[in-house]
Amino acid sequence: MHKNPVKIIASTVFALFAFAANSVLCRLALGENAIDAASFTTIRLLSGITILFLLITLTRKADQQETKIKPKGSWLAAIMLFIYAVAFSFGYISLDTGTGALILFGAVQITMIISNVISGNKLHFSEWLGLALAFTGFVYLIIPSLTTPSLVGFVLMSISGVAWALYTLLGRKSKDALSDTAYNFLRTSPLILALLVFGLNNADISTMGVILAVLSGAIASGIGYYVWYIALAGLSVTQAAVVQLFVPIIAALGGVVFTSEVITLRLIESSGLVLGGILMVILGRYYFVQLALRKVSNKN
Template sequence: MLKIILLTSLAMLAFAGNSVLSRLALASGSIDAASFSSIRLLSGIIVLAILLPVVAKVREGEAGHFRQAFRGSYKAAAYLFIYVIGFSYAYLTLDTGVGALILFGSVQLTMILISLFAGARFQFMEWLGLMMAVVGFVYLVFPSLTEPSLLGFVLMTIAGIAWGLYTLKGRGAEQPVRDTAYNFIKTLPMIAVLTLLTLSDARFDSSGVMLAIASGAIASGLGYAIWYMALTGLQNVQAAVVQLTVPVIAAIGGVIFASESIGERLIVASLLVLGGVLCVFLSRHRAAKTA
């Protein structure tokens, strides 16, 4: 349980870091959305490809990384690619609060609805925790909410659905680092097509490229591998609700790294979201212990 909590916490930090890096790059206009997406994915591929032989040596009886049977999933790779593209282009027309609300709302609804259709039954404490987390999240972003553009809304909703499906796909990962690496690698044909289609509109400076590399190599590549590790010990509803901590962590990151002020709203929202997540985890833990 402690290992899963640690891995989940690291993954949420990576997700929050990714949001900050993406906003800095795209909001400043230092790189276009397509180039940011391509560099982000390519950086993740390089880092994970370097990491694969290290993981292979640690795991007894596993061969070198490219000598293994080709793993991962083209379906998961497609979900990953759609998420990255939708996320990048949506933030060209959405402000941060609206984008985050649409993204994480879509992720949560996707995962919870699929769980319900699959026959899952939620306990009262889980519903209570879910409602607390949603209220806290909306309370946090509400001051910045404006009417979103229709295109931005659609793109971010698609990105959220894709990330929810990618997360659910990861629950079956037997070797998370390897599967994440091959999911990234399998986006290469998609990256090539995107690059060819958007080459004439490409624009970037050194700052934008560095932010995209940091987003892809650390927050995406390593962060998503850690998330796949964490998913082996999380139920669907836990995985859905815990991701609502990301906007809170990102807001705290803004206080630390961007000298933003911390106010009553952030404190109240953080308590609601974290308290809701705790309710969900305790309910699932108690149910598992009883069973």
């Protein structure tokens, strides 16, 4: 049960930077018109399929029989993965890197919180307050002004976040993360083909665009998601949720460095509300669980 702390920390840091890198790479490709959104998504997913099955081949050559009985994902998870990837790409056409990441990961966390409520888990007052703060941050972000993201971009990235949250929830019972992830990617193939057909007339591909899409799919998505599962083996649910809140900040800084974007006051303020609200929800739940455990312990 003892986990290597260095391995867990290194895996966590790599995964967080990989998540942020997806935002930077996508914005860099689409913001510079190096590739169209449909082609970027297609190449990204195909690259993810390639690298994941390469990982399976390299890590399981000596375990062929066991591999045959491993779970292989689900169609519902694959559909959620595809919706996430498509909405992500088209959303970033009109969003800055940091803004897009904020909307995405804010939507992910809020969706998972609402899912818990629907499942019958009651929220404490502090958790409701945190949820209200997070929604206030979203509303403030889209109030009409010069620094507000487009409504279409906001909606698409929110859809992407909801889809990723559902994909995550579907994979919570996975007994073989690598196998499930690889086959979920593979199951997007028919949807990739449909996207390719519908987007063929508007295809606009450059060498740089292809390189950015491959890096996003193979490294930031394929390997990034796999390494994240390694990190989760040594992180509590609370720790895993909290550390992801750093992704929008990393992405925003990446946007400044690599795409010459400016961090606006509105983005900083809305980030504080959204991330602070979500942090309040997560830590509020953890605090009251620990408080309840102490009361039970004292009675005994």
